[in-house]
């Protein structure tokens with residue numbers, strides 16, 4: 001099953017213009033800027049990944065300082081030992097490749113080792129086909145936060161960016 005996210009556009013009725021004739025010639029027109037950024041923010045992140053080793057989305061924008069609920073659904077059939085997926089959100093400035101290279105060695109810790117915890121904002125559990133997992137997190141500082149699946153070999157493809165505004 002696929003989920004389509006709806007982009008909500010705030011519709012502003014600009015009553016002022018309908019009055020007409022009140023604005024003197026040469027005067028600056030009042031500017032009505034739609035808050036488009038607020039309209040496309042995600043407060044819920046729904047990620048899916050299957051046996052094809054891909055996330056269904058790679059970019060999200062979330063509000064700073066507000067709790068976000070991320071759900072990862074494994075739409076495949078394979079076991080988590082063969083095709084496990086997780087979502088690891090890294091701190092701004094950390095690199096997916098550097099983290100992924102180290103983390104994929106840590107099988108006993110399901111590829112989210114304590115030794116690398118300082119680089120991580122939050123992460124989900126590792127799941128296999130048919131499972132899903134939910135994570136709630138809040139990021140206070142605006143910035144670009146990389147995310148990845150840290151299962152061995154997945155990070156070159158299974159990665160993206162969460163923009164916090």
Ligand SMILES: [Cu+2]
Pocket residue numbers: 049053083084085086149150151154158
């Ligand atoms: Cu994966």
